[in-house]
Amino acid sequence: MSKAVSRGTSKLTSRLTDNSEITHLSRLDASMTNVKIKVRIIKLWKLPSYKVVNGTHAVEVILMDEEGSKIQATVNGTYLIKHEKFLVEKSCVFIQRFDIGDNMSTYRVTNPPHRLFLTFDSTVTKCNVEVGSLYGLTLADFDVLRNNGVPPDLVIDLIGSHNIFVTLWESYAEQLNTFMANKREDDTVVIILQFGKYTFSGGRAYVSSCFQGSNLFINDSIEEIISFKNSLLGNEGHQSVSTRRLVSSQLPCSLENDFLTHSVFSTIADVNKKEEVKSVVVTGTIISFMPGVD
Incomplete structure (x- = not known):
């Protein structure tokens, strides 16, 4: 009887300890190591590989925690063999041992100054507790x-x-x-x-x-x-x-x-005459594309 109680108490203590180790996204700092977060995957998309046909260069995900804070994370294609089965939109997961870097991308889709990078040493496990709202919408005024x-x-x-x-x-x-x-x-x-x-x-x-x-x-x-x-x-x-x-x-x-x-259309000649900086809609016919220009 006493042994059974002891084991039960140990499990409860372990669960409480795990919960206390959770770090909210708003408190992440680039100097942190071995941090554990509890998040919902709000958005996921794949970046194709330019070297391997039908290959994946990386997977980008947007994560949200229970406070509603969001952050972008990247999983290199090399590490998908370990993590991909846990990367499902709208699912909730625990993530631990990831790298934290600056969010300097021109195509960033979250506002925090940092972003996350999952490596082969990272761990992603299923979370059975709902984290935040399903879609994570924060509508602007x-x-x-x-x-x-x-x-x-x-x-x-x-x-x-x-x-x-x-x-x-x-x-x-x-x-x-x-x-x-x-x-x-x-x-x-x-x-x-x-x-x-x-x-x-x-x-x-x-x-x-x-x-x-x-x-x-x-x-x-x-x-x-x-x-x-x-x-x-x-x-x-x-x-x-x-x-x-x-x-x-x-x-x-x-x-x-x-x-x-409702649009005001301009010709190319009109654009050349404009002196002020403004947005215009130009109408014209495409004659040809210059070779070697993307």
Whole structure:
């Protein structure tokens, strides 16, 4: 009997010790070694190898802890044989013995000054406790963005881009175009761009998708989109169909119509005459591509 109690007490002490060793992401420092974190994998994407056909050069992940802090981590392709089975989006894991470096990349998709690098000595294990929210959204305030109230090049989460210019690149633009082409005319469309890069120029706020690191939600059945739709359309039990159609008709038109209707187009000759620094849309015909230029 006494031995059984002793073993039980030892296990409990061990669990308490493990929990006390957890370091929050906001407290990480480049001088730390053998640190243990408990996080959710919010986003994951692979960087292809340019030397091995269908190979993976590295895997990039965005991690979030229970405080809501986020950080980017890199797993070199050489170490995937050990870690890949634990790298699953939305899963929760413990990570220990990783390197901490400066977050200096031009394509960084998190704001902290540091990023993590997993090596073969790192350990990744499954965590059976939910860490933070499933999607890890931290929606930015419109007024703060429009008034240039945040540092330049900050990475933000944005919903319902009213009066803020949003640029979607590559697969994100294709995702939106596909959705818009198949939606019904009277559908209310709510968009969330997660991990978008913020800039402010010429008195206007701009947000763009970040390489492969952004997430684009279009009318997804998640709490933030449902709540935003309800704020636009009101409670269906207290609004008439005609009122809901009116609200829907006042929402932004399609990207194509908005671009063609509200953009001011310039010719190459016009651009050469402009003396002030400004953004322009140039129309022209591509005659040829110069060889050797990417």
